[in-house]
Amino acid sequence: MPTDAVLRELLVRHLETWLPGALHRARRVTVALAYDDGDADSAEAALRVVAEYADRLRGRQLTVLVLAAGTEELPARLGAVEADLPAEATVHLVPGGTARLPVALKAAGATGGPLLSYVDGPADPAVLTAVAAGRPAEVLLATAPGVPARGALADAGFPLATEVELVPADGGPARLLAFATGSDKSLEAFKEALWAVDEFAGVRYRDPADPAGRLLDIALAPEPGPLRRELLAELARSGPRTVTELRRYALTATVYRSADAVRALTGLLGAGEVTRDPEHGRLGGDVVVTGPDARSAP
Numbered sequence: 252m253p254t255d256a257v258l259r260e261l262l263v264r265h266l267e268t269w270l271p272g273a274l275h276r277a278r279r280v281t282v283a284l285a286y287d288d289g290d291a292d293s294a295e296a297a298l299r300v301v302a303e304y305a306d307r308l309r310g311r312q313l314t315v316l317v318l319a320a321g322t323e324e325l326p327a328r329l330g331a332v333e334a335d336l337p338a339e340a341t342v343h344l345v346p347g348g349t350a351r352l353p354v355a356l357k358a359a360g361a362t363g364g365p366l367l368s369y370v371d372g373p374a375d376p377a378v379l380t381a382v383a384a385g386r387p388a389e390v391l392l393a394t395a396p397g398v399p400a401r402g403a404l405a406d407a408g409f410p411l412a413t414e415v416e417l418v419p420a421d422g423g424p425a426r427l428l429a430f431a432t433g434s435d436k437s438l439e440a441f442k443e444a445l446w447a448v449d450e451f452a453g454v455r456y457r458d459p460a461d462p463a464g465r466l467l468d469i470a471l472a473p474e475p476g477p478l479r480r481e482l483l484a485e486l487a488r489s490g491p492r493t494v495t496e497l498r499r500y501a502l503t504a505t506v507y508r509s510a511d512a513v514r515a516l517t518g519l520l521g522a523g524e525v526t527r528d529p530e531h532g533r534l535g536g537d538v539v540v541t542g543p544d545a546r547s548a549p
Contacts, residue, residue, distance in 0.1 A: 253453040254417045254426045258393050259293040264444035266300045273365035274307045281361035285318040287348040287372035298332040308339040314359050320348045353381035374400045379407035392429040400429035411438050415506040416457040442508040458506040478507045478515040486542030495536035
């Protein structure tokens with residue numbers, strides 16, 4: 252399915268960003284890949300990323316857990332890649348799906364060290380709590396749309412989370428991808444990857460927070476219309492906000508990046524839908540933006 256290709260690319264891109272920092276930070280690092288549908292392609296791609304960083308594994312221990320059900324060819328496929336890994340990298344293939352992840356993480360001693368998890372299955376509270384036990388912990392959750400994952404990730408202990416629906420152009424089933432972390436920097440890096448994937452993959456995005464549910468083409472400069480509506484709604488809820496606050500809102504509460512908020516605000520100001528104080532000068536972080544409801548108030 253087209254969504255599988257996008258999910259695989261996002262996993263690879265984020266792993267390429269996350270792994271060097273994790274190996275620099277700690278001597279024991281864990282990557283957990285759990286699938287209810289046995290997506291061997293992304294597990295294989297993730298192991299190839301690990302192989303690319305073999306020179307950084309000296310003096311470190313990297314454990315890769317792969318949990319999958321119903322994929323008889325998976326051991327042979329992963330074994331071919333595993334043969335190229337250095338001794339410092341250990342791969343454990345665990346039969347079963349995502350529900351077995353808490354037990355597998357405990358057996359591997361993954362708690363307390365850097366842990367990146369990829370979970371392709373439901374937003375099971377027990378599973379999300381288990382993957383939040385890393386120090387630090389991050390997770391990519393691929394699941395069915397319709398039930399927001401942000402609340403479940405917050406309940407599991409993740410301070411920051413974002414989610415986006417992947418909608419195939421061919422009418423195939425959509426997927427919901429959520430990402431959770433404790434780092435603003437990591438969230439920003441994920442957003443950069445989100446808008447940098449192959450724009451010809453036959454998939455568009457939909458922001459679950461956008462009441463209009465507008466589909467967005469994947470592009471380095473995404474169409475700002477939905478973000479404008481979301482910023483207007485935030486200003487209506489919260490009153491005047493600084494540009495810094497609105498940038499952070501875009502990062503943490505929408506599918507957009509913080510930098511996209513500046514483009515959206517520029518458009519809103521040009522259309523006269525919001526005002527700013529001071530009225531002139533650079534649209535810097537301390538500029539206060541006021542929405543239409545507050546401007547019309549007595």
